[in-house]
Amino acid sequence: MADIVEVRNKQVIFKDYINGYATGSDMVVTSDATIRLELPKNDDSLILTKNIYLSCDPYMRNRMNRTMEGNYIDSFTPGSPIVGYGVSRVLESSHPKFKKGDLIWGLVGWEEYSLIKDTRTFIKIQVTDVPLSCYTGILGMTGLTAYVGFHEICSPKKGETVFVSSASGAVGQIVGQLAKLFGCYVVGSAGSKAKVDLLKNKFGFDDAFNYKEEQDLNAALKRYFPNGIDMYFDNVGGKMLDEVLRNMRVHGRIAACGMISQYNLDKPQGNYNLLMLIMKRIRMEGFLVFDYYHSYPKFLEMILPLIHEGKITYVEDIVIGLENAPAALIGLFNGTNVGKQVVAITNE
Amino acid sequence: MADIVEVRNKQVIFKDYINGYATGSDMVVTSDATIRLELPKNDDSLILTKNIYLSCDPYMRNRMNRTMEGNYIDSFTPGSPIVGYGVSRVLESSHPKFKKGDLIWGLVGWEEYSLIKDTRTFIKIQVTDVPLSCYTGILGMTGLTAYVGFHEICSPKKGETVFVSSASGAVGQIVGQLAKLFGCYVVGSAGSKAKVDLLKNKFGFDDAFNYKEEQDLNAALKRYFPNGIDMYFDNVGGKMLDEVLRNMRVHGRIAACGMISQYNLDKPQGNYNLLMLIMKRIRMEGFLVFDYYHSYPKFLEMILPLIHEGKITYVEDIVIGLENAPAALIGLFNGTNVGKQVVAITNE
Numbered sequence: 001m002a003d004i005v006e007v008r009n010k011q012v013i014f015k016d017y018i019n020g021y022a023t024g025s026d027m028v029v030t031s032d033a034t035i036r037l038e039l040p041k042n043d044d045s046l047i048l049t050k051n052i053y054l055s056c057d058p059y060m061r062n063r064m065n066r067t068m069e070g071n072y073i074d075s076f077t078p079g080s081p082i083v084g085y086g087v088s089r090v091l092e093s094s095h096p097k098f099k100k101g102d103l104i105w106g107l108v109g110w111e112e113y114s115l116i117k118d119t120r121t122f123i124k125i126q127v128t129d130v131p132l133s134c135y136t137g138i139l140g141m142t143g144l145t146a147y148v149g150f151h152e153i154c155s156p157k158k159g160e161t162v163f164v165s166s167a168s169g170a171v172g173q174i175v176g177q178l179a180k181l182f183g184c185y186v187v188g189s190a191g192s193k194a195k196v197d198l199l200k201n202k203f204g205f206d207d208a209f210n211y212k213e214e215q216d217l218n219a220a221l222k223r224y225f226p227n228g229i230d231m232y233f234d235n236v237g238g239k240m241l242d243e244v245l246r247n248m249r250v251h252g253r254i255a256a257c258g259m260i261s262q263y264n265l266d267k268p269q270g271n272y273n274l275l276m277l278i279m280k281r282i283r284m285e286g287f288l289v290f291d292y293y294h295s296y297p298k299f300l301e302m303i304l305p306l307i308h309e310g311k312i313t314y315v316e317d318i319v320i321g322l323e324n325a326p327a328a329l330i331g332l333f334n335g336t337n338v339g340k341q342v343v344a345i346t347n348e
Numbered sequence: 349m350a351d352i353v354e355v356r357n358k359q360v361i362f363k364d365y366i367n368g369y370a371t372g373s374d375m376v377v378t379s380d381a382t383i384r385l386e387l388p389k390n391d392d393s394l395i396l397t398k399n400i401y402l403s404c405d406p407y408m409r410n411r412m413n414r415t416m417e418g419n420y421i422d423s424f425t426p427g428s429p430i431v432g433y434g435v436s437r438v439l440e441s442s443h444p445k446f447k448k449g450d451l452i453w454g455l456v457g458w459e460e461y462s463l464i465k466d467t468r469t470f471i472k473i474q475v476t477d478v479p480l481s482c483y484t485g486i487l488g489m490t491g492l493t494a495y496v497g498f499h500e501i502c503s504p505k506k507g508e509t510v511f512v513s514s515a516s517g518a519v520g521q522i523v524g525q526l527a528k529l530f531g532c533y534v535v536g537s538a539g540s541k542a543k544v545d546l547l548k549n550k551f552g553f554d555d556a557f558n559y560k561e562e563q564d565l566n567a568a569l570k571r572y573f574p575n576g577i578d579m580y581f582d583n584v585g586g587k588m589l590d591e592v593l594r595n596m597r598v599h600g601r602i603a604a605c606g607m608i609s610q611y612n613l614d615k616p617q618g619n620y621n622l623l624m625l626i627m628k629r630i631r632m633e634g635f636l637v638f639d640y641y642h643s644y645p646k647f648l649e650m651i652l653p654l655i656h657e658g659k660i661t662y663v664e665d666i667v668i669g670l671e672n673a674p675a676a677l678i679g680l681f682n683g684t685n686v687g688k689q690v691v692a693i694t695n696e
Contacts, residue, residue, distance in 0.1 A: 068627075069624075072598075256622070258626065259623050268621070270618030270619065272618050274585060274589070274607070276634075277633070278606065279418040279634070281636055282633070283633040284625065285629075285632070286624075286628065
């Protein structure tokens with residue numbers, strides 16, 4: 001037993017529930033904790049992980065609320081680490097499904113090492129000839145979200161028009177490319193010139209615009225969609241959703257994936273154009289990727305060849321070190337990230 | 349030719365486009381017009397009708413706007429009669445589909461006689477052992493709306509919970525009964541004690557409440573649906589929709605049929621709980637009965653036996669005389685009608 005070491009376990013601790021805008025000071029990075037690198041005895045369903053990459057996702061803001069009516073996921077626990085999707089290596093396992101050395105992805109604490117008691121969210125990584133960080137994104141929940149939202153919720157037809165908000169973000173960039181590959185006309189909105197360039201020149205969107213530079217979103221949408229929008233992949237909600245509703249075509253579909261424009265508001269802004277749902281016979285459907293784990297194998301089968309053949313591009317914004325994790329998460333809400341925001345715990 | 353008479357044609361004239369609340373003085377009843385009871389020559393697609401019953405429907409308010417973005421139907425023409433669904437008898441026909449004496453329903457002017465140039469909305473009435481006024485309602489667009497909205501848009505499952513707003517209205521009363529016949533638990537809201545009594549004692553809703561007496565709609569909905577709402581048939585929009593969104597169950601469906609609470613407002617009230625669409629993975633779908641004419645024969649096949657066997661009840665609020673038509677239409681927005689509002693042009 002002499003070789004069992006107790007090591008430092010640096011963590012990002014969630015301080016307390018918040019209202020309004022999240023800031024970096026709502027989390028604290030500490031090196032106070034230690035962890036013994038062995039499994040407790042008498043439990044055959046545990047794994048001990050060394051965490052490699054952490055995913056920063058907009059939905060995590062909702063877990064910072066004390067309670068949220070209708071919330072689909074528990075709030076974070078004050079005094080405990082932030083929890084999110086990550087990529088880890090199994091150091092020890094008493095669980096039959098996982099063995100020492102396995103690479104896995106699933107929900108982990110924002111810390112160097114985790115003792116995992118509930119392994120239900122973990123999937124073993126089989127394909128490793130891609131960057132491992134991809135399993136926080138295009139090959140993880142992010143990619144599956146884009147796939148499900150576009151192919152299953154939007155019910156696309158070739159030649160239809162697609163609008164994606166927050167289009168250079170983790171999900172948006174994949175949605176746009178899937179829609180192009182499917183044969184749709186795709187326009188995205190983003191919040192900076194650099195992101196718009198990325199959409200047009202790297203992700204192959206037919207067109208893109210910077211919503212912050214548009215005085216009149218309605219006019220902007222009419223410019224890019226003179227004949228209207230068949231499908232809207234909504235990552236932002238709020239004012240943009242309202243203006244899109246005015247520009248939808250008859251029998252359009254809206255995949256409601258996220259409403260990042262509203263997450264940091266004490267009171268939502270309100271939507272004023274829901275009557276358009278009736279006038280234009282629009283189907284608007286909210287979805288959560290958690291309901292679609294069963295589609296993951298089918299999704300991988302579709303997406304891996306596209307990645308290997310270079311037919312799909314994926315941009316990550318990787319910061320190194322848990323010290324930088326709080327700012328990376330907050331950055332999502334200020335739009336400072338370009339592409340999928342990832343934290344690499346070490347630069348190994 | 350001496351037997352061709354020119355007769356008085358009393359009409360309800362739409363005065364001019366309006367904003368805000370519609371009032372009786374937005375229409376004028378006049379006996380100034382006359383009509384020759386013969387068909388113009390050289391046109392083989394005309395019918396001349398004597399109009400019997402007129403339907404008052406909430407959507408007609410939208411036709412009083414000058415223009416309405418996304419509107420699915422033209423505005424009324426100032427100086428011309430109001431147009432709506434009605435039941436008529438064919439006096440003369442040069443159209444091969446209709447012959448003298450036929451009873452028909454479709455879009456007619458609010459006037460005693462109409463010369464119909466566009467017969468596309470007209471359907472010949474085959475079954476006449478029911479009150480003819482039913483073809484403005486349960487056997488017309490109203491019934492088809494209820495049928496399509498419940499059976500096709502809501503995708504019901506036996507045992508699920510259903511909430512219907514404006515439930516004693518023309519569409520709501522049928523939706524509630526279809527849902528009960530299907531095996532659902534059904535609660536309705538309405539705006540008076542008399543209507544609530546009707547819902548519980550005549551239409552067989554499991555329960556009902558007067559929304560005007562509830563200080564807190566959220567609390568009211570929680571009282572009737574402690575485990576949440578699977579399906580919401582929305583006739584009102586606005587505040588009620590917002591509170592329903594808070595009370596929907598996961599994977600719920602909302603059939604967006606009408607938003608009567610908003611039609612007379614210069615600016616809609618706003619909806620603040622759309623995030624629930626995502627958190628609860630709700631499908632909200634707007635629909636218009638005009639898209640479902642093809643379902644009418646199937647619908648009749650289902651509904652006629654129910655009517656003949658007394659398994660479905662239908663309440664109409666009939667006023668007599670075109671003089672009373674403007675007040676009847678306006679009454680819809682004040683909730684003065686009980687059940688389907690119909691105007692009988694004569695008391696023959």
